[in-house]
Amino acid sequence: MQLRRFSVKFQRISHIFISHLHGDHFLGLAGLLSSMHLLGRTQPLHIFAEQGLKTIIDTTHAASRTVLQYPLHFHPLNFGGSEVIYEDEKMKVSTLIMRHSVPCCGFLFEERPLPLKLIREKLEKYSIPVELLEGIKHGADFIAPGGMVVPNKELTLPPLPQRRYACCSDTLYNEAIIPQIANANLLYHEATFTSDMQQRARQTMHSTAHEAATIAKLAGAGKLIISHFSARYKDLNPLLEEARAIFPNTWLAEEGAETEVG
8 A cells, every 4th residue: 555655666576585584574575475466466475584474475365365466486584694695796685683683684786897987078988888888887888999098997987886785674773783784775674662762672582773873973874763662652753863862863753754875
């Protein structure tokens, strides 16, 4: 319903990453899978989660006599240590091991190195053929028909920096993840409570806004988004103010809001 409300085309979703098997993190999945099926999806869908989720999905489909009309590929997560779980030509996804009451992973999304930027005026000046542009983007020099070599550095500019997004779901305060998420452009970190509820945070294995901001500061993050707020907070400003006192570039996660990574 929320995907539709904010005009997100969910048939374009190809990979789903589930951090852990508490209901607020996966109970909507069965409905989404069914909607994709009923709307005629044919392209494959990949789910990364604890092995138990496959049992839940299989049981749900068996009970409802549902046979999906698209391939569903399940990838069980290993909670014993961080590992790369997905790679393609554009990005890499690694797990972040959280400290929670059940096995739980966060996820680090890293952009692949971008190619060099071509200088259009130089391409026109030397009449460089289109079929050579890809090689130049990846560092090749241009050899003109007469044998003149035009060095790559004359034809290109440095690429944009690689971007990194770290998603830290339900977890106790955990400095062990800092080396892995260091210098992330964007950090999402749960902030269930304010510091006056720290004992409750420990009991439920969650973080405070102060702790989320501390992780962001120690990791050298570019921007922090906090979320997963306890229902006791009708006004979220105390959480935001607490985090901003430590890490000024902090924002509340709000339904429908958009933000740039980097």
